[in-house]
Amino acid sequence: MKRTRIALVSLFSAVALAFVAVPAAAQPSTTVELINELNGKLLYIGIPITLLVEVILIYTVIKFRNNDDPQPTKENRRLEITWTVATAIILLFVGVASYGVLANPDVTYAEQPGVETPGEGNSALVHAEAYQWGWEFTYPGENVTVDGSEASPVVVPMNQSVYFEVTSRDVIHAFHVPEMGLKMDAFPSQNQTIKTVPTEEGTYQGYCAEFCGVAHSQMYFQVEVVPQDEYEQWLQEQSSDGGSSGSGNESGNASNSSVVTAPAELTAVAN
Template identity: 55%
Template sequence: MTRTRLGSLLVGLVGLALFATPVAAQPSTTAGLINSLNGKLLYVAVPVTLFVEIMLIYAVLKFRNNDEPAPTRENRRLEVTWTVATAIILLFVGVASYGVLANPDVTYTGAEEIEPSEGDVHVKTVAYQWNWRMNYQTANITELTADDIDTAVVPQAEGVEGPVIVVPQGQDLYFTTASEDVIHGFSVPALGLKQDAIPGQTNTIKTVAKETGVYQGYCTEYCGVAHSKMYFTVIVVDQGTYDEFVDSQTGSSDSSGSSSASLAAPTRLGA
């Protein structure tokens, strides 16, 4: 195989692999950032992988009957080229990764006091063996489960079991994790969310949900015999449905003598 044919084959395979990469709608800003980074890294990994594999196959086929191989000659130009190419690839990977990891929707480094803007939602998720308590810090809603939700308001809750978080589309969402006993893990894979829940410590992740729907959440740290049953559900609805949902929940709280909190009220993580 000549160098021209080999180069043409390599370019063709790379183009086919990159063209065949699917582009799907991103359900959240966090998932979009992570998937975008994965795509960029794939654009680097595919050509390198194909190049190595083609060179390997070429060497095997060309020298398979060579019983007296000659020593490889030193080629400084090739070594310099290979070293520079590797450095460029690593620099690209580092810069691309840092740009995503430094984004607050992937690594939130906010202060201990969160002050959501109007319409934003802050939910504190408290893990324990073996369940979750979902407490809204920006509304008077605590320990919400599917049984507490009026399916006439949020029809997506029909048939859902266990703890539930209902959030609006297009608003900043803050999820603070905490644990009462051992290490747990708060994770919603489809939304790109994952954060450990550590005893005596609170951690916060932030995102913006872009697509309405029902998203399954899990505990991702083995925490005991019922670990596999520690699931929960995140339901993303439009703003109008969310406002109606909050009114229905806080209205029932008001009737029992509790006062509802403003959706924009600032709270501390320890609450």
């Protein structure tokens, strides 16, 4: 029994040290920061509950392993009231913490009076249109179009509000940039807006997260976060070059030509 106590104390100490020792990693955007913070809070609740249940389970198995005449559990109202109240408190905490994140505009954006309009001030607005099987990103009012490829990434400013207006040209797709915590379904003839504030320079991989046909796995794109002055310079350069850099029409034609060589059965399923 003494060894068991020492083992349990060591386990709890290791878990506590792990929580304290884990450094706070840099977050690429306010969106992923909010989501990771919520996940951390839920872990603080979930891990102690899991450990408590496992300890009780192990204790019960060891204590009653040689009991050949088990007896029914006696009613204990105090215990039942205790775990009912404890469960209610835990669920209330989870609900309040989750709502605080889900209601944040950087996670669930909705146009409201007094809220910044997409593209207003130094904020950036990018229209993301998905199609089988590629992307076309346009900057409204800037005469700039890119396809999100490595040679023509989606460039956005750091420490400024960035809005992605997501839609589809044909079937259901999904705009997803995991490292930035961004995900939004793309429906035909519908525009849905997602907002974030990038906080770290770098290039982040995005892709379509909704199966949409034979070339679904090829629907990658890149989002490049740069300082505000570099972003403005990039817009000027793209506009002076004619406003199109690797436009989606060329990619779309390439994708369509590849579909001709695909099996007829797969093409029929995709349509």
